[in-house]
Amino acid sequence: MRLTGGRVFDPQKGFVLRDLCLEGETIVSHSGGETVDLSGCYIIPGLTDLHFHGCMGADFSDGDPAGLQTMADYELSRGVTQFCPAGMTLDVPQLEKICRTAADHKKNSTSGSDLVGVNLEGPFLSQAKKGAQNGAWIRDPDPELLLRLKELSGGLVKLVSLAPEAPGAIDFIRKVKGEVTVSVAHTACNYDQALAAFSAGARQATHLFNAMNPFAHREPGPVGAAADSDCRVELICDGIHIHPAVIRAVFKLFGPDRVIIISDSLRACGMPDGQYELGGQDIFVKGPLATLADGTIAGSITDLMGGMVRAVGFGIDLHKAVTAAAVNPAKALGIYDRYGSLDVGKIANVVVLDPDLSLRSVIFHGKAL
Ligand SMILES: [Zn+2]
Numbered sequence: 001m002r003l004t005g006g007r008v009f010d011p012q013k014g015f016v017l018r019d020l021c022l023e024g025e026t027i028v029s030h031s032g033g034e035t036v037d038l039s040g041c042y043i044i045p046g047l048t049d050l051h052f053h054g055c056m057g058a059d060f061s062d063g064d065p066a067g068l069q070t071m072a073d074y075e076l077s078r079g080v081t082q083f084c085p086a087g088m089t090l091d092v093p094q095l096e097k098i099c100r101t102a103a104d105h106k107k108n109s110t111s112g113s114d115l116v117g118v119n120l121e122g123p124f125l126s127q128a129k130k131g132a133q134n135g136a137w138i139r140d141p142d143p144e145l146l147l148r149l150k151e152l153s154g155g156l157v158k159l160v161s162l163a164p165e166a167p168g169a170i171d172f173i174r175k176v177k178g179e180v181t182v183s184v185a186h187t188a189c190n191y192d193q194a195l196a197a198f199s200a201g202a203r204q205a206t207h208l209f210n211a212m213n214p215f216a217h218r219e220p221g222p223v224g225a226a227a228d229s230d231c232r233v234e235l236i237c238d239g240i241h242i243h244p245a246v247i248r249a250v251f252k253l254f255g256p257d258r259v260i261i262i263s264d265s266l267r268a269c270g271m272p273d274g275q276y277e278l279g280g281q282d283i284f285v286k287g288p289l290a291t292l293a294d295g296t297i298a299g300s301i302t303d304l305m306g307g308m309v310r311a312v313g314f315g316i317d318l319h320k321a322v323t324a325a326a327v328n329p330a331k332a333l334g335i336y337d338r339y340g341s342l343d344v345g346k347i348a349n350v351v352v353l354d355p356d357l358s359l360r361s362v363i364f365h366g367k368a369l
Helices: 065-077 092-108 143-152 169-176 191-200 221-228 244-254 304-313 318-332
Strands: 002-004 007-010 014-017 020-023 026-028 035-037 042-045 048-052 082-087 118-120 157-162 181-184 232-236 259-262 274-278 281-286 289-292 350-353 359-364
Touching: 007 318, 014 318, 042 318, 048 065, 048 259, 048 318, 065 082, 065 092, 065 359, 082 092, 082 157, 082 318, 092 118, 092 143, 143 157, 143 169, 157 169, 169 181, 169 191, 181 191, 181 221, 191 221, 221 244, 232 244, 232 318, 244 259, 259 304, 259 318, 304 318
Parallel strands: 002 035, 007 042, 048 082, 082 118, 118 157, 157 181, 232 259
Antiparallel strands: 002 020, 007 014, 020 026, 042 350, 274 281, 281 289, 350 359
């Protein structure tokens, strides 16, 4: 298949007017066969969501195989061709269950977005900054538990969230950093504590600004420490969690190669307003806002494609936004050799956007959906 006339995403050069050729499941340099005219369209790599709890009534934390399939199908329909679902803070049997469910899905599922990892957002968090996490199941960092969960997941656990001030957190980072990427999250830590975590090997910060101390001029907190390290930072771009001015500031401060746009979406994503459940707690959804009963903002109800397009609406250049939603998360998960760009040899997961950035079509493993 030859896609012609479109503006093709190139990680270094921006958008380039050229043909994109696909053969079987792979991006190639030349191809015969069908030609598709995409004049005026943007052609971008399929996105990767590495912090995504649920959608369409399903939540990864349920440990329900049918629900995980629903999530995979929804993500693919929205151009998120790779996904790494995130578990909440749960009790150990349920953490084991979600890891087994992911392993089984990887083995048995034949449709939907590619499952490329599991993100454990908890249980090694801070009570003081638990946000919408269930405090009853928060526990001290436990490397043996994490490695057991990784094994149960068939190696899919790629990310774990951690509060650097928790007892044993720095030792935990040193022990697991070769196995799983540690992300600073849900933390009451100060600048020095966060910097110690990054120096010990933490490589990411979870939903920057949310559930952590602010970036203040005499107390720079974990945001200042992240800026002084070389970690990547997750950013929710639904326009609810982070003010657009701060989204613009984060892209300037960290540069487009270190920002990862995430959805952090809940089971209510793709659903009408109403009452839903998140990690054993009720949440209330009205318009683009999801809250606990006490008004605490819970996760988002905007999917990754929606968040990426909103970021552009907030003034982020499209090339930078695609870099943050496709290239950087694939690099963070260690899958950039196969996913995350339109380079020759990669899996042909391709998204076509109309000039107004509405989703026109998705090509998955070389086949148009
Ligand atoms: Zn969170």
